[in-house]
Amino acid sequence: xxSTERKSADRSKPLFLGNQLALDFLNTRPLMAGQxxxxxxxxxxxxxxxxxxxxxxxxxxxxxGRKWAGSPRARQxxxxxxxxxxxxxxxxxxxxxxxxxxxxxxxxxNTLMAAHPMRTRIRTKGKGYxxxxxxxxxxxxxxxxxxxxxxxxxxxxxDRKRVRKCPTCVLHFYDTSKKGTRRWCSMHLxxxxxxxxxxxxxxxxxxxxxxxxxxxxxxxTSTNAIRSE
Numbered sequence: 001x002x003s004t005e006r007k008s009a010d011r012s013k014p015l016f017l018g019n020q021l022a023l024d025f026l027n028t029r030p031l032m033a034g035q036x037x038x039x040x041x042x043x044x045x046x047x048x049x050x051x052x053x054x055x056x057x058x059x060x061x062x063x064x065g066r067k068w069a070g071s072p073r074a075r076q077x078x079x080x081x082x083x084x085x086x087x088x089x090x091x092x093x094x095x096x097x098x099x100x101x102x103x104x105x106x107x108x109x110n111t112l113m114a115a116h117p118m119r120t121r122i123r124t125k126g127k128g129y130x131x132x133x134x135x136x137x138x139x140x141x142x143x144x145x146x147x148x149x150x151x152x153x154x155x156x157x158x159d160r161k162r163v164r165k166c167p168t169c170v171l172h173f174y175d176t177s178k179k180g181t182r183r184w185c186s187m188h189l190x191x192x193x194x195x196x197x198x199x200x201x202x203x204x205x206x207x208x209x210x211x212x213x214x215x216x217x218x219x220x221t222s223t224n225a226i227r228s229e
Contacts, residue, residue: 014039014049017185019174020158021150024053026089027171027185036170040082043074046143055146060137068140077140081147084108088151092172096163101155112148116141166190 018024028039028049040046047065050056056064068074091105118133135145154163154174162175164182171185184190 014052015171015185016053017171017173019176020154020163021053021055022088022147022154023092023163023172023174025085025147025150026092028085030171031169038082040078043069043071043078043140046078046081050143056137064137064140074140077143081144084144084147092154092163093165095155095160096165098160109148109152112144113152116145116148118145118149 014024015027015030016024018027029036030039031037040049044065047056047061047069051058051061087105087108091102095101116135118135120131121134122129122131124130133146133149135142137143137145158174162180163172164175165172166185167183168190169185171190173182173185175182
């Protein structure tokens with residue numbers, strides 16, 4: 001393993017919180033320790049992300065790695081995918097605000113889907129059958145197939161009112177809750193931090209007034225002072 005690959009392997013695992021593949025891909029540049037962190041620094045990291053997203057099995061990822069890892073073509077594709085991710089981010093942010101899709105994004109998605117199409121197959125599922133999309137990656141560029149397909153489905157099939165950016169970080173998600181009231185990327189991440197911050201603020205407020213939540217004084221109070229009240 002090269003030094004670059006070792007550095008990539010030490011990165012934190014991706015966060016699959018978006019409930020939609022294109023949004024999970026968007027979330028591969030999250031805030032960590034207050035700084036934007038690139039989770040796809042090289043082709044090896046890109047293959048690992050595809051495995052964790054269940055887009056590649058271990059055999060497919062290993063085959064692509066053996067053939068292309070460290071090659072100029074793999075580096076170019078990885079960089080191109082990162083650049084496309086940032087263009088997609090700008091469009092999704094505008095779309096969430098109610099803007100229409102730019103013509104350039106539509107053209108780019110159609111070009112990608114034509115050059116790297118998904119395939120359809122039918123397979124058994126229990127006592128019935130299931131039709132599913134799949135792709136066969138032979139070259140690094142083929143990895144764009146499921147991402148372009150997912151981005152097109154995001155814009156065409158989902159309710160944009162349920163596609164949101166977390167108000168406290170950079171992660172996006174599709175709200176699949178029954179009431180559509182999901183606020184944060186994750187209750188364990190931003191949701192919990194906001195609750196802790198709110199509790200601390202309330203505690204400071206009561207402490208400033210001389211009382212803590214629950215009716216207990218924040219400092220000892222003399223019996224005489226209590227009686228005088």
